[in-house]
Amino acid sequence: GEDVEQxxxxxxxxxxxxxxxxxxxxxxxxxxxxxxxxxGAGLQLLTYIFSNMDMKQDQRLTVLLNKKDKHLSLxxxxxxxxxxxxxxxxxxxxxxxxxxxxxxxxxxxxx
Amino acid sequence: xxxxxxxxTHLIKTRGQQVTLRCSPISxxxxxxxxxxxxxxxxxxxxxxxxxxxxxxxxxxxRFSARQFPNYSSELNVxxxxxxxxxxxxxxxxxxxxxxxQYFGPGTRLTVT
Numbered sequence: 452g453e454d455v456e457q458x459x460x461x462x463x464x465x466x467x468x469x470x471x472x473x474x475x476x477x478x479x480x481x482x483x484x485x486x487x488x489x490x491g492a493g494l495q496l497l498t499y500i501f502s503n504m505d506m507k508q509d510q511r512l513t514v515l516l517n518k519k520d521k522h523l524s525l526x527x528x529x530x531x532x533x534x535x536x537x538x539x540x541x542x543x544x545x546x547x548x549x550x551x552x553x554x555x556x557x558x559x560x561x562x
Numbered sequence: 563x564x565x566x567x568x569x570x571t572h573l574i575k576t577r578g579q580q581v582t583l584r585c586s587p588i589s590x591x592x593x594x595x596x597x598x599x600x601x602x603x604x605x606x607x608x609x610x611x612x613x614x615x616x617x618x619x620x621x622x623x624x625r626f627s628a629r630q631f632p633n634y635s636s637e638l639n640v641x642x643x644x645x646x647x648x649x650x651x652x653x654x655x656x657x658x659x660x661x662x663x664q665y666f667g668p669g670t671r672l673t674v675t
Contacts, residue, residue: 481662493669548618550654551607554602
């Protein structure tokens with residue numbers, strides 16, 4: 452089946468790096484995503500990685516993909532208060548018409 | 563260019579009623595998908611429509627239906643509302659054959675009392 456799992460909460464100190472982890476079950480997934488959702492808002496696509504890549508870096512964001520272990524991570528360098536949000540890991544389903552989301556990780560920043 | 567737009571922003575309905583939610587895709591996008599996000603969970607896929615035909619359906623009851631119009635806008639209908647239908651309903655659009663790149667609207671928050 453298709454399932455995406457991630458931890459529910461993460462708290463980091465401002466200025467530190469945040470690492471949000473995710474596991475997925477569908478080994479045929481071609482695209483894996485990280486979305487950000489702020490309170491009361493819709494979904495913002497932060498970044499995505501194609502399944503034949505191991506790593507993708509985009510400014511403060513680094514995505515690491517371990518296909519063998521079906522593990523995806525998002526690292527946010529120099530975490531700021533504006534990074535407080537819920538982060539969703541997601542995969543493009545095998546039918547290629549739907550995106551399958553995890554339950555989200557709530558990132559909180561402490562001073 | 564405008565992004566995906568959805569209306570209304572908020573809606574309150576009573577159990578047993580029917581509701582219609584609307585979505586306008588990004589200009590040039592012909593594929594529209596609907597997702598339901600219950601509080602505290604990730605979005606769940608409901609439907610995908612392309613060229614006015616249903617191309618994919620998630621695990622939702624027949625009370626949920628949708629359609630796509632010639633201008634590629636879409637409506638999601640939910641009949642016989644239940645309390646559990648309270649959620650944020652998200653619409654996403656994409657280019658033909660590019661469902662890997664879906665752009666989400668701000669959502670319609672439906673509250674069923």
